[in-house]
Amino acid sequence: MVDAATTHAIEYTINGERQQATVPARRLLVHHIRDTLGMKGTHIGCDTGSCGACSVIVDGRLVKSCMMLAAQADGTAIETVEGLAPDGALTPLQQAFNEQHGLQCGYCTPGLLMAASFLLRRNPNPSEAEIRRAIRGNICRCTGYVNIVRSIEAAAGPAASERAA
Amino acid sequence: MLLESVEYARPDTVEQALTLLSQREGAAPLAGGQSLVNVLKHRVASVELLVDISRIDELRRIEARSDGGLEIGACVTYDELDGSDAVRASHPLLADVAGHIEDQQIRDRGTIGGNCCLSDPTNNLPPLLVALDATMNIRSRSGGVRQVAAEDFFHGYFSTAVGEGELLCSITVPPLPSPGGAGYSTVSLGADSKALARAAALVRGNGVIEDARVVLACFSAAPMRHHGMEAALRGAPATAEAVAAAAAGIGDGLDPPGDVHASTDYRRALAPVVARRAVCQAIGNGGDERG
Numbered sequence: 001m002v003d004a005a006t007t008h009a010i011e012y013t014i015n016g017e018r019q020q021a022t023v024p025a026r027r028l029l030v031h032h033i034r035d036t037l038g039m040k041g042t043h044i045g046c047d048t049g050s051c052g053a054c055s056v057i058v059d060g061r062l063v064k065s066c067m068m069l070a071a072q073a074d075g076t077a078i079e080t081v082e083g084l085a086p087d088g089a090l091t092p093l094q095q096a097f098n099e100q101h102g103l104q105c106g107y108c109t110p111g112l113l114m115a116a117s118f119l120l121r122r123n124p125n126p127s128e129a130e131i132r133r134a135i136r137g138n139i140c141r142c143t144g145y146v147n148i149v150r151s152i153e154a155a156a157g158p159a160a161s162e163r164a165a
Numbered sequence: 166m167l168l169e170s171v172e173y174a175r176p177d178t179v180e181q182a183l184t185l186l187s188q189r190e191g192a193a194p195l196a197g198g199q200s201l202v203n204v205l206k207h208r209v210a211s212v213e214l215l216v217d218i219s220r221i222d223e224l225r226r227i228e229a230r231s232d233g234g235l236e237i238g239a240c241v242t243y244d245e246l247d248g249s250d251a252v253r254a255s256h257p258l259l260a261d262v263a264g265h266i267e268d269q270q271i272r273d274r275g276t277i278g279g280n281c282c283l284s285d286p287t288n289n290l291p292p293l294l295v296a297l298d299a300t301m302n303i304r305s306r307s308g309g310v311r312q313v314a315a316e317d318f319f320h321g322y323f324s325t326a327v328g329e330g331e332l333l334c335s336i337t338v339p340p341l342p343s344p345g346g347a348g349y350s351t352v353s354l355g356a357d358s359k360a361l362a363r364a365a366a367l368v369r370g371n372g373v374i375e376d377a378r379v380v381l382a383c384f385s386a387a388p389m390r391h392h393g394m395e396a397a398l399r400g401a402p403a404t405a406e407a408v409a410a411a412a413a414g415i416g417d418g419l420d421p422p423g424d425v426h427a428s429t430d431y432r433r434a435l436a437p438v439v440a441r442r443a444v445c446q447a448i449g450n451g452g453d454e455r456g
């Protein structure tokens with residue numbers, strides 16, 4: 001991509017599946033995911049990088065997909081909320097959000113699930129303070145966060161290992 | 166949001182990036198995009214070509230120098246600074262400050278170079294780099310490397326010593342004074358959020374302050390050293406009382422902006438508070454660790 005152009009052919013994996021696409025340079029990654037791929041799990045809340053509803057994991061890093069161009073995803077591995085439970089069986093984290101009432105309207109939930117998945121990979125046994133810091137970039141207008149924190153705590157560390165056993 | 170039509174290129178080397186930037190009017194480097202993408206969305210600046218420098222290997226390195234300092238590539242992210250053993254070993258405060266910029270998502274994309282080149286007066290890294298007496302290494306296609314002291318680099322929002330067609334390539338951070346230390350303090354809207362007033366400090370000496378750099382941010386368009394407070398600290402005992410005495414009244418001579426979050430008078434009142442806390446942290450005597 002050394003040459004400047006208004007469209008680019010890109011290649012990436014999304015939830016493990018290889019994809020090729022031709023994208024306009026001005027296309028945001030979130031629009032590519034939602035409108036071209038039709039994966040509507042990734043939400044748009046603010047479109048200014050402030051709410052985290054559009055959070056996805058790109059090459060192992062948590063990013064807001066409204067703050068990145070689709071062309072920048074070339075050569076990367078993208079994970080979206082749809083990839084968490086590919087066969088329909090909920091992950092312990094998703095299960096915990098269900099059991100602990102970690103959502104009300106659910107608008108923020110995909111972004112929070114990605115932020116929490118990122119956290120638990122990096123730190124399988126986070127403290128409450130670490131959980132709150134890790135979801136700092138994800139705004140929820142409904143829950144007041146208490147049940148979200150509880151959900152992540154329930155899915156973390158010893159609780160999660162017990163559940164798996 | 167739909168961006169205006171724009172071209173995109175992702176060069177592999179700094180040379181290629183500089184060629185693209187110098188050949189084209191309306192070309193802009195794209196680093197972490199955590200400010201520039203919003204600028205494009207709001208169409209406040211017209212950019213015709215985005216030169217994506219975020220994956221250029223030579224801009225992504227952190228090198229521990231033999232003198233105990235660091236050389237940090239412009240496209241190293243905040244999260245990488247936070248997680249770097251080299252940065253933690255020689256300049257733990259820099260790692261802590263980077264690790265408390267806004268949120269995980271912004272730390273995973275935002276870069277030290279972008280933070281400096283945006284030069285927003287509320288940005289976290291500029292005042293710290295001025296206090297640490299960092300050197301900004303700028304390259305152009307024809308001119309090789311130009312070195313600018315951090316103190317002279319920041320001019321105001323979107324305005325720095327980087328000229329058209331140039332790139333900030335790396336930042337050299339000298340070793341901390343020994344004995345001595347660095348400090349940083351912020352009063353912000355909420356935890357890890359927009360700063361209302363901020364200070365960074367570097368102190369040499371043990372028991373007695375031999376030399377000090379005190380830098381205020383959010384009080385003017387660019388970070389500013391407070392030479393009066395620095396002079397008052399020189400030769401003073403390294404105690405919280407002496408620091409408080411040196412900080413007293415430093416807001417009076419300032420003319421900071423006022424906005425919905427903090428009036429001019431409130432910012433004036435905050436100046437001695439953040440300056441005192443930053444210097445106290447630098448002398449290892451209390452203060453606000455991360456701010």
Ligand SMILES: Cc1cc2nc3c(=O)[nH]c(=O)nc-3n(C[C@H](O)[C@H](O)[C@H](O)COP(=O)(O)OP(=O)(O)OC[C@H]3O[C@@H](n4cnc5c(N)ncnc54)[C@H](O)[C@@H]3O)c2cc1C
Nearest residue numbers: 049196197198199200201275276278279280282288289333
């Ligand atoms: C919701 C939100 C909250 C934020 N809060 C904070 C905060 O509290 N503190 C804070 O410090 N920041 C904050 N930011 C800004 C964020 O840190 C940006 O990432 C940063 O200011 C710019 O870095 P970047 O790498 O994303 O640069 P970009 O957005 O890619 O670029 C910014 C500007 O610098 C230029 N540029 C970038 N790199 C170079 C280079 N190497 N050489 C020459 N020019 C270059 C670009 O052309 C552009 O003009 C926030 C951002 C958002 C979206």
Ligand code: FES
Nearest residue numbers: 045046047052066
């Ligand atoms: S939609 Fe991307 S952060 Fe809000």
Ligand code: FES
Nearest residue numbers: 104106140141142
């Ligand atoms: S559940 Fe409604 S925004 Fe979070």
